[in-house]
Amino acid sequence: MELPWVLLALAGMGAAADLGDSVGDGAEGDRDLEGLRGVCPGRAQLPYVPHVPPMALLGKITASTFTLERPRCVFDGHADASDAVWLAVAFANASASFRNPLSRADVPPYKQLPTARSYMTLETAAAAYSCSALSPPVLRVGGDTACRDQGRQDPCNGPLPSPGPYRVKFLLMGCRGPKAETRWSEPILLRRAVSPSTIDPAPARRGTAVVVITSILASLGAVLATTVLGALGAKMWGSLCYQNLGTDTFIRRSYRTHHIPPALPQPLPPGCRVTFS
Numbered sequence: 001m002e003l004p005w006v007l008l009a010l011a012g013m014g015a016a017a018d019l020g021d022s023v024g025d026g027a028e029g030d031r032d033l034e035g036l037r038g039v040c041p042g043r044a045q046l047p048y049v050p051h052v053p054p055m056a057l058l059g060k061i062t063a064s065t066f067t068l069e070r071p072r073c074v075f076d077g078h079a080d081a082s083d084a085v086w087l088a089v090a091f092a093n094a095s096a097s098f099r100n101p102l103s104r105a106d107v108p109p110y111k112q113l114p115t116a117r118s119y120m121t122l123e124t125a126a127a128a129y130s131c132s133a134l135s136p137p138v139l140r141v142g143g144d145t146a147c148r149d150q151g152r153q154d155p156c157n158g159p160l161p162s163p164g165p166y167r168v169k170f171l172l173m174g175c176r177g178p179k180a181e182t183r184w185s186e187p188i189l190l191r192r193a194v195s196p197s198t199i200d201p202a203p204a205r206r207g208t209a210v211v212v213i214t215s216i217l218a219s220l221g222a223v224l225a226t227t228v229l230g231a232l233g234a235k236m237w238g239s240l241c242y243q244n245l246g247t248d249t250f251i252r253r254s255y256r257t258h259h260i261p262p263a264l265p266q267p268l269p270p271g272c273r274v275t276f277s
Contacts, residue, residue, distance in 0.1 A: 043100070044180040048074045050168050051185055053138055063191045064159035065142035068168065071129055071182065075172050078180040079126035086155075086171045089141065090118035092187040095167040100178045110147070110156035121157045126172060141168070163190040 052060060053069045060067045068087075075085060086107065090098050094117035101107045107120045121141070128135050140157075147156035160166065165187035172180040 043178045044078055046074060046078075046180055046182045048170070048182040049185060050170060050182060052188060057138070061188070061191055063163070064161075065140055066160075066166075066188050066190060068139045068141060068185075070135060070137055070139055071170055072133070072135075073129075073131040074170070074182065075126055075129055075180060076131060079129075079172055080174065081127065083126040083172055083174045083179065085122075085124050085126050085129055086120045086173055087122040087139070087141065088118065088120050088169050088171055089113075089160075090167055092165040092167045094118055095169075095184050100171060100181065101173075102177045104173065107155065110158045114161065120171070121155050123155045160190060163192050165189040 048071055050068055050071065052067060057067060059065070071085075075083075079085075084104075088098060088100075098118050101120070108116050108118055110119045110121060113119045122139060127133060142157065142160045144157040145159060147154070147158055167184045167187055169184045170182045171178055
């Protein structure tokens with residue numbers, strides 16, 4: 001009768017050992033997870049909101065591009081030397097469904113924008129956004145036409161295909177995926193290109209008053225021009241006539257000598273008089 005109790009005791013001891021091993025494995029797994037979290041910390045949500053620069057810039061927003069202010073000093077304290085900053089671009093109505101990639105290989109490319117409604121571009125070393133970096137103050141989204149035409153597979157900053165609107169955010173990517181991200185921007189609407197079919201080749205019709213005023217001004221201009229030309233012509237003609245008159249008078253005075261009166265005899269000095277007896 002004691003043998004079954006012995007067997008039951010041994011079985012209980014084995015179950016307790018298995019339970020202890022499972023608990024130990026679980027604790028070890030938790031320690032490994034904590035170590036992994038120490039290497040790649042969780043993604044930080046930064047309060048920065050990307051925006052179009054407020055200053056006046058030539059081509060700040062066009063039909064296929066727009067300009068963003070460079071996020072300087074935003075990632076300081078979160079980025080390592082090997083990290084990179086990406087710009088996520090999405091249609092405004094698709095930004096809520098955007099999912100951050102787990103690695104660089106999962107980054108959505110530019111060519112999938114029409115179907116995926118989003119892509120990532122402008123991969124830049126995180127050091128270029130530090131406070132001490134000497135970099136241009138703005139970034140242009142959609143300014144690279146070469147990568148679109150050549151069909152390259154690397155991150156393309158190609159022209160945007162439609163007015164949008166679009167929303168963007170900056171994403172800091174580290175060794176194991178995203179480390180920090182900014183907030184989404186407000187919707188950015190591009191300019192609409194004018195279709196050639198909507199341009200009227202005929203000039204706009206002018207009102208009757210405009211036509212009358214234009215005719216009066218043209219007539220006054222013609223009268224004024226005629227008066228000025230007439231005055232100049234009369235002055236030049238009078239000058240020519242005066243020159244001719246002076247020449248004729250000189251000629252007549254040179255050749256008509258009969259009008260000169262004869263010289264009268266001059267009296268001799270007193271000592272030179274001749275006496276006739």
